Every structure is written in C-alpha cells, then in structure tokens.
Amino acid sequence: MTTAAQGLPFLKGHGTENDFVIIPDPDGRLELSPEAVARLCDRRAGIGGDGLLRVVRSAAHPEAAGMADEAEWFMDYRNGDGSIAEMCGNGVRVFARYLQRAGLAEAGDLAIATRAGVRRVHIAKGGDGDITTDMGSALLPQGDVTVRVGDRNWPARNVNMGNPHAVAFVADLAEAGDLFTAPATAPAEAYPAGVNVEFVVDRGPRHVAMRVHERGSGETRSCGTGACAVMVAAARRDGADPAVTGRPVTYTVDLPGGRLMITERVDGTVEMTGPAVIVAEGVIDPAWLGAGSDTAAGDAST
Numbered sequence: 691m692t693t694a695a696q697g698l699p700f701l702k703g704h705g706t707e708n709d710f711v712i713i714p715d716p717d718g719r720l721e722l723s724p725e726a727v728a729r730l731c732d733r734r735a736g737i738g739g740d741g742l743l744r745v746v747r748s749a750a751h752p753e754a755a756g757m758a759d760e761a762e763w764f765m766d767y768r769n770g771d772g773s774i775a776e777m778c779g780n781g782v783r784v785f786a787r788y789l790q791r792a793g794l795a796e797a798g799d800l801a802i803a804t805r806a807g808v809r810r811v812h813i814a815k816g817g818d819g820d821i822t823t824d825m826g827s828a829l830l831p832q833g834d835v836t837v838r839v840g841d842r843n844w845p846a847r848n849v850n851m852g853n854p855h856a857v858a859f860v861a862d863l864a865e866a867g868d869l870f871t872a873p874a875t876a877p878a879e880a881y882p883a884g885v886n887v888e889f890v891v892d893r894g895p896r897h898v899a900m901r902v903h904e905r906g907s908g909e910t911r912s913c914g915t916g917a918c919a920v921m922v923a924a925a926r927r928d929g930a931d932p933a934v935t936g937r938p939v940t941y942t943v944d945l946p947g948g949r950l951m952i953t954e955r956v957d958g959t960v961e962m963t964g965p966a967v968i969v970a971e972g973v974i975d976p977a978w979l980g981a982g983s984d985t986a987a988g989d990a991s992t
Contacts, residue, residue: 697973705780705966707911707947711739712788718750724772731770740910742768743785754803761801761808769906777806777852779914783821783966786811791968806852821966825851827958828922837887838874839867847923854885855919863891863901869909888916898924899944911947918960921952932956
C-alpha cells in the first residue's frame with residue numbers, strides 16, 4: 691500500500707513522442723484534481739507530459755463500471771491542462787504497453803475501456819513491438835466548418851473519432867503558425883466543447899503529413915485520434931471511402947514525432963498501428979506532492 695504521504699508511483703511513456711505521465715491506481719483510490727494533473731504535466735515544474743493516464747480497474751470507476759465485463763482496465767485520460775478528454779489514440783497504445791510491462795496483459799489481443807467506449811488493441815510479440823488499436827468508426831457531422839489562423843481561412847472536414855476534430859488541407863504546414871494558441875473554428879456550434887485542429891499536406895499517394903493543436907494541450911508531437919481523423923478526411927477527399935469502393939484503404943501519416951499507419955476497413959472500423967515506449971518510472975517526491983493542493987486524496991495500491 692502506497693499513500694500520498696509516502697510518494698506517488700508514476701511512469702513516463704510516449705507514442706510517437708506524444709508523451710504521458712502514467713499513474714497506476716488499480717483500485718481507484720486517488721482523486722486527481724485538474725490543478726494536480728496540470729502540475730504533474732508541467733514540463734518545467736513537474737514531470738512533464740501532453741497528458742496523464744490513470745490506470746484504473748473498470749469495476750472501480752463509475753464511468754467505466756458498465757464496461758467491466760468487456761474490459762478489465764479503464765484509461766482515465768486527462769489533457770495536460772487537467773481537463774478530461776474522451777479518448778487519446780497514442781495514449782491507448784502507451785496504456786497497453788504499461789499493462790504489458792506491469793504483467794497485467796500479454797502480447798496478443800486486449801480490450802481497454804475509455805470514455806469513448808471499449809477499444810481493442812493487439813500487442814505484437816516482443817517487448818517493443820508495434821501496437822494496433824481498433825479506434826472505432828468515424829462520425830462525419832454534416833455542415834461546413836472553417837479553420838482560421840491569423841487572417842487566413844481554410845475549409846475543414848468535421849470528423850469525430852470519439853473526440854472532435856477539424857481537418858484542414860493546406861499547401862505548407864508552416865501555414866498553421868506556431869499553434870501555441872488554438873486556431874479559430876467556425877461555426878461555434880460545431881464544437882461546443884472545443885476541438886482538435888489538424889493541418890495536413892500531401893507527401894505522396896496515400897501518404898500525408900500533419901501538425902495538430904490538441905485542445906487542452908496545445909501543439910503536440912503526435913495525436914493518434916487526429917491521425918485517424920486525417921486519414922478518414924483524406925480518403926473521402928481522394929474518393930477512397932471503403933464503404934463506397936468495397937476495399938480497405940491504408941494511409942501513412944507522418945507527424946513531428948514519428949509515423950503511424952492508419953487503415954479504414956469496409957465496415958468503417960479504423961485501425962491505428964504505431965510504437966509505444968515506457969521510458970522511466972519512479973516515485974514523486976512526497977514533499978513536492980504535498981506542496982500542491984489536492985494533488986492526491988486517499989491512497990493507491992500498487
């Protein structure tokens with residue numbers, strides 16, 4: 691039994707350089723406030739990360755209890771600013787890698803509960819093999835959407851991968867600007883809870899590159915759901931919708947942090963394949979932990 695007074699165990703991992711603080715909390719005894727999450731994810735004063743993955747048994751979490759029969763583990767994902775998000779594609783792979791490392795899962799098939807539903811992953815054999823994630827099907831809300839950076843505007847495709855995305859095809863990725871602040875999107879009612887914005891250029895047949903502003907985190911080195919949204923938008927633009935052609939289609943998606951392979955199958959299922967790495971583990975200093983307000987309440991078994 692490890693208590694907050696003794697320090698909080700953590701790990702650090704990344705998927706194509708989309709990095710996360712991982713907090714094991716199997717029995718769901720920790721209460722991490724948004725302020726605490728932001729403090730842990732702070733790159734100068736904390737551990738640093740684009741987001742935080744809390745590892746909880748589904749049966750121990752009220753939002754996941756209904757999925758416990760399908761998936762033993764729930765990914766309680768938070769953005770770097772502490773806000774709650776529905777889904778994180780790179781995060782699911784890192785989450786699965788943690789379970790494998792901790793002896794809680796083996797190579798092969800695994801189900802993980804998320805706020806966007808159960809996601810099924812396949813861990814390739816070997817300690818560092820790629821992980822393939824069933825990302826579910828994309829929703830394509832109707833209506834025109836635009837993205838603006840400075841005085842430039844682009845039409846965008848509204849794609850929902852369990853979380854919202856606006857995908858804009860541009861001539862040069864530099865046109866996205868610094869992405870420190872969120873690009874403007876319109877109309878406002880299209881994204882009432884905010885949106886992830888992707889800027890995309892073509893690199894070759896079925897090959898694109900992207901940059902992304904993730905809501906709550908700013909520009910990140912990679913975004914798994916964003917790469918899936920980009921692939922779906924590109925396939926529709928290119929006349930390669932599997933539901934129409936009757937054939938699955940795969941795109942290579944390059945991100946600042948690496949490369950993902952995204953496939954959409956005829957039934958609409960989107961699959962993402964890429965790496966996931968655990969780089970460190972340790973215990974957060976109890977003095978630092980205690981200096982923050984509401985960092986952790988209760989205790990967590992490890």
